Amino acid sequence: MSNAADLAALRASKDLAIEAHGLVKRFDGTIAVDGVDITVPRGSIYGVLGPNGAGKTTTLRMLLGIIDPDAGYRRVLGSERPTEVARRIGYLPEERGLYPSMKAYEAIAFLAALRGVPLAEGRARARTMLEEYGLAHAADRQIRQLSKGMAQQVQLIGTLIHNPDLVVLDEPFSGLDALNQGRLEQLIRALASRGATVLFSTHVIAHAERMCDQVAIIAGGKVPFAGPVDVARDRLRPQVRLETRVADGLWRAAIPAEARCDVRATGNALWYFTLPETGVEPLLRALIEGNAGILSLSIERAGLHDAFVAIAGEAAARALEENREEAQSVSRKGRR
Amino acid sequence: MVPERLRAAWVVARRDFVAVVFSKAFIFFLLGPLFPIVVGFFAGMIGASVQHDLDRAVIGIALPANEGDRLVSARAALVDTMPGGAPEFQVIERVRPGARFDARAALKNRRLAAVVSGTLAAPVLTATKGHSDEWRGMIALFASHARSAAPAPLADVRTDVVVTSAANEHNGQVVTAQAGQLLLFLLTMLLAGMVLSNLVEEKANKIIEVLAASIPMDALFLGKLFAMLAVSMVGIAVWASGYGVMVLIGTRSIPLLATPAVGWPLFLGLGFAYFSMAYLLLGSMFLAIGGMANTVREVQTLSMPATMMQLIVFFLASFALARPGSLIEWVAQVFPISSPYAMLAYAAQHTGVMPHVIALAWQGLCVALMVRGGALLFRRSVMKSGPARPRRRGGKIAIEVAG
Numbered sequence: 001m002s003n004a005a006d007l008a009a010l011r012a013s014k015d016l017a018i019e020a021h022g023l024v025k026r027f028d029g030t031i032a033v034d035g036v037d038i039t040v041p042r043g044s045i046y047g048v049l050g051p052n053g054a055g056k057t058t059t060l061r062m063l064l065g066i067i068d069p070d071a072g073y074r075r076v077l078g079s080e081r082p083t084e085v086a087r088r089i090g091y092l093p094e095e096r097g098l099y100p101s102m103k104a105y106e107a108i109a110f111l112a113a114l115r116g117v118p119l120a121e122g123r124a125r126a127r128t129m130l131e132e133y134g135l136a137h138a139a140d141r142q143i144r145q146l147s148k149g150m151a152q153q154v155q156l157i158g159t160l161i162h163n164p165d166l167v168v169l170d171e172p173f174s175g176l177d178a179l180n181q182g183r184l185e186q187l188i189r190a191l192a193s194r195g196a197t198v199l200f201s202t203h204v205i206a207h208a209e210r211m212c213d214q215v216a217i218i219a220g221g222k223v224p225f226a227g228p229v230d231v232a233r234d235r236l237r238p239q240v241r242l243e244t245r246v247a248d249g250l251w252r253a254a255i256p257a258e259a260r261c262d263v264r265a266t267g268n269a270l271w272y273f274t275l276p277e278t279g280v281e282p283l284l285r286a287l288i289e290g291n292a293g294i295l296s297l298s299i300e301r302a303g304l305h306d307a308f309v310a311i312a313g314e315a316a317a318r319a320l321e322e323n324r325e326e327a328q329s330v331s332r333k334g335r336r
Numbered sequence: 337m338v339p340e341r342l343r344a345a346w347v348v349a350r351r352d353f354v355a356v357v358f359s360k361a362f363i364f365f366l367l368g369p370l371f372p373i374v375v376g377f378f379a380g381m382i383g384a385s386v387q388h389d390l391d392r393a394v395i396g397i398a399l400p401a402n403e404g405d406r407l408v409s410a411r412a413a414l415v416d417t418m419p420g421g422a423p424e425f426q427v428i429e430r431v432r433p434g435a436r437f438d439a440r441a442a443l444k445n446r447r448l449a450a451v452v453s454g455t456l457a458a459p460v461l462t463a464t465k466g467h468s469d470e471w472r473g474m475i476a477l478f479a480s481h482a483r484s485a486a487p488a489p490l491a492d493v494r495t496d497v498v499v500t501s502a503a504n505e506h507n508g509q510v511v512t513a514q515a516g517q518l519l520l521f522l523l524t525m526l527l528a529g530m531v532l533s534n535l536v537e538e539k540a541n542k543i544i545e546v547l548a549a550s551i552p553m554d555a556l557f558l559g560k561l562f563a564m565l566a567v568s569m570v571g572i573a574v575w576a577s578g579y580g581v582m583v584l585i586g587t588r589s590i591p592l593l594a595t596p597a598v599g600w601p602l603f604l605g606l607g608f609a610y611f612s613m614a615y616l617l618l619g620s621m622f623l624a625i626g627g628m629a630n631t632v633r634e635v636q637t638l639s640m641p642a643t644m645m646q647l648i649v650f651f652l653a654s655f656a657l658a659r660p661g662s663l664i665e666w667v668a669q670v671f672p673i674s675s676p677y678a679m680l681a682y683a684a685q686h687t688g689v690m691p692h693v694i695a696l697a698w699q700g701l702c703v704a705l706m707v708r709g710g711a712l713l714f715r716r717s718v719m720k721s722g723p724a725r726p727r728r729r730g731g732k733i734a735i736e737v738a739g
Contacts, residue, residue, distance in 0.1 A: 027720055061545075065549070066545065066548045066549050066719060067715075067719055067720055083549075086549065089549070091546060093542065093545035093546060095545065096542065097538075097541040097542030097543035097546065098541065098543060099351075099355065099537070099543060101355060110347070113347045114344065114546070114547070114550040115550055158546075
């Protein structure tokens with residue numbers, strides 16, 4: 001199918017909350033985002049995964065209409081101008097911000113009013129939601145009087161106050177302790193179960209792996225992979241760990257030549273190799289018929305982390321790991 | 337249905353208005369004009385006292401025998417008919433016949449403004465050039481009066497007072513125009529500067545991202561601008577009420593100005609409209625400039641050039657006022673920033689209403705364009721939106737726009 005036909009198909013699709021094709025953004029001559037393609041199905045939880053500086057935030061900002069792409073096509077909730085459907089979108093930016101002098105419930109009502117909710121209704125909803133989140137005691141306190149975590153929760157409520165169809169969260173887990181991270185995960189699942197589409201960026205693979213239906217891996221401004229998490233993991237063959245009583249025999253032919261073998265003092269042999277494309281049955285048959293003496297056999301499906309390494313490369317994976325450790329250290333310091 | 341942009345602007349304006357008006361700092365803002373009034377009151381008292389001492393000029397009289405006393409009597413008889421009165425006369429010496437009096441020495445050694453010596457028939461006035469020119473005629477009149485045994489009564493001049501003359505009316509309206517321009521300038525200078533720092537809070541608090549994702553940027557600009565205009569209106573209403581109270585209790589008086597050509601009610605209405613336009617025009621420009629600043633310090637740095645620009649605009653409008661019908665007047669009326677000042681002066685001197693309708697429409701259009709331009713500039717330079725601009729590298733232009 002030609003590019004034009006692809007684009008026409010994209011435009012015709014009604015089951016997508018977000019469709020982006022070939023998004024490009026440069027800042028002062030530096031390419032931040034280089035031809036990003038993303039399609040987010042309605043009602044899904046979609047993760048944008050990549051290390052800091054990969055282009056995640058820039059991509060989200062383009063999808064929200066905060067900035068316009070230098071090139072490419074985007075369609076959000078059926079509109080090519082995301083600001084026109086802003087009332088149906090909730091956005092939590094990476095750098096959180098509220099007016100410090102506003103009371104918590106007023107700040108939420110203000111965010112609701114920006115998205116078209118009448119002020120009185122927004123105030124009432126804000127009080128109800130603060131109660132639901134266990135923050136009723138903070139409703140009449142000024143934002144500057146709240147802890148960082150509480151202010152973050154107030155902003156999250158402000159993001160969801162107008163029951164958006166699409167929720168975009170930029171690094172929502174950063175700065176949260178483990179307990180609140182768990183609560184946020186529950187909340188995201190709850191949003192998706194009521195039909196909302198959730199798009200979030202993260203540099204913590206575990207969050208994406210646990211929650212997302214689909215992910216886009218961003219590295220160096222490009223998207224080398226976008227699709228279901230299972231498809232990403234299936235990019236890698238499962239890893240086999242086999243322990244046999246003997247180290248040699250006719251069955252050896254069934255084991256890939258590049259397999260690593262450690263022979264123990266007892267004579268037992270430990271094998272590590274990638275599951276052959278023929279699958280596990282021929283291997284098992286050869287081992288049993290060849291009297292290999294199977295002591296243990298485990299087949300591990302590749303995790304998203306391995307898939308990320310394979311797709312984005314070692315350097316991107318290392319950067320991602322460093323970001324995670326950095327965030328954890330900041331979070332620990334914050335808690336102290 | 338209210339258009340989305342206006343609705344969004346209203347949300348922003350309401351928040352900003354409440355945040356400013358219900359803050360403690362706003363009380364100081366309202367009290368601001370009180371400080372110059374208090375300082376002016378005390379400075380005026382001190383100045384008046386000093387001026388009173390300076391104004392009490394004394395002329396020393398050194399004439400033979402009782403001639404000095406006769407001159408003092410003549411002054412007393414005529415002083416009420418002299419416009420502006422006459423200096424005090426004080427006999428400092430009754431000169432004996434044949435003796436000489438050194439008037440210059442007396443002037444040097446005593447606190448006298450002038451000395452009259454010689455005789456009543458031939459008085460000599462010793463004084464500085466200015467004083468001698470000023471008092472020469474007066475001394476001659478008093479001396480003649482003192483010399484005559486039975487002074488001729490002064491002719492009774494009948495007066496025929498007219499309300500105004502054509503020249504007087506024109507001059508009065510020019511003064512009204514100047515006063516209107518000055519008031520407009522002072523108010524916009526005092527109030528529009530606040531807009532400069534208006535977006536710094538949003539940028540510092542990082543809330544600008546949420547605002548940019550929720551509403552059009554020009555709605556944000558418009559909302560902020562109208563919020564500050566409303567805050568200014570509250571300030572003006574409070575100050576005007578305060579002034580009204582002072583007039584009622586008699587500590588202040590309403591300045592007497594000639595009736596403007598369009599009449600006071602319309603002139604005041606136009607003044608209100610032109611203040612709004614001047615504020616919105618300057619404010620939209622300041623908002624765009626201030627939006628580029630990242631910190632309060634940067635805003636402070638920008639405020640001086642902004643004030644200078646306001647002064648230039650005011651001078652242009654004032655200059656045009658003195659040149660009716662000239663190209664400069666037309667330029668001042670058409671150039672958006674100076675147009676409110678020039679048109680208010682026009683209202684003071686001309687009766688036509690249609691030019692004001694056109695001018696207000698033009699100014700409104702300019703406000704809309706400037707808000708849109710400011711928002712676009714903000715999106716491009718601060719939010720880094722829009723296509724990358726061509727960059728000049730090594731003398732060649734490298735086009736970096738993709739797609």
